[in-house]
Amino acid sequence: MENYEKIQTIGKGSFGKVTKIRRKADGRELVWKELNYGSMNDKEKSQIVAEVNILRELRHPCIVRYYDRIIEKKSTKLYIVMEHCSGGDLASLLRRHRKDKTWVEEQFIWKVLGQVVSALKECHRHKENGISKPILHRDLKPANILLDKNMNAKLCDFGLATELAGSHKLAQTIGVGTPYYMSPELVNNQRYDERSDIWSVGCIIYEMASLSPPFDAQNQLALAVKINSGKIAKLPAQYSEELHRSCHWMLRREIGRRPRVEDLERLPNLVTPLKDTR
């Protein structure tokens, strides 16, 4: 703790309490996510260990960088030190657009899609010592996409991420809050794979264009019915046919008809991600 000084709390949410800090050695602004493991059961503790191990393995310009972890036994707190993203999260940006009644520029939507796809390729095609070790995020949503000072997108909060041993896994109920971005196979407790993350990206792109998620309901049961219905309203008319087709491709109900990261990388409008300058 003595290597850092607290600046201010900047976020509280599914990812826990996030505080902006300064590293004393070089004055660099970072953040730490604070978690109290004192009241956690063994499953929750092992999930946090998995999250930190996944974050330490993933090194990519479109994934928030992990720097350090501090365990404070006396307060049973874990602090995960990571990159500061001064642009905040995509959920806040979409809230501002809804409030101001302004559309998100199509060019920005393609930029975010390109960077999220690039980050997901790092996860889905992750290798350790040359051996394929796919990592699924499983909780992709606007609040888990951060923006740096140049409005570049960075995936964060791998709190529900899992290493997909073998090719499929049976779903289990995960996460808290309304699962707007959950794929049909996860909703129906069926076999899922990395294309469940692709479904969530489709929901995020849809919401960037429509300023509301593709499936909305007052409760989880009604939401599950809508997610299973496969009915998706068109994007607002000002967006291109290409964006519309790409979004609907990611939102195909049948997991086998959805694109994988390599298919999306070939979309003509995807820009190449930023170089890692950190």
Ligand SMILES: CNC(=O)c1c(C)[nH]c(/C=C2\C(=O)Nc3ccc(Cl)cc32)c1C
């Ligand atoms: C109102 N809060 C913000 O604008 C905000 C800013 C400027 N940064 C953040 C959050 C993070 C941030 O800046 N870096 C992070 C690394 C991991 C996680 Cl889980 C979250 C963050 C937030 C929520």
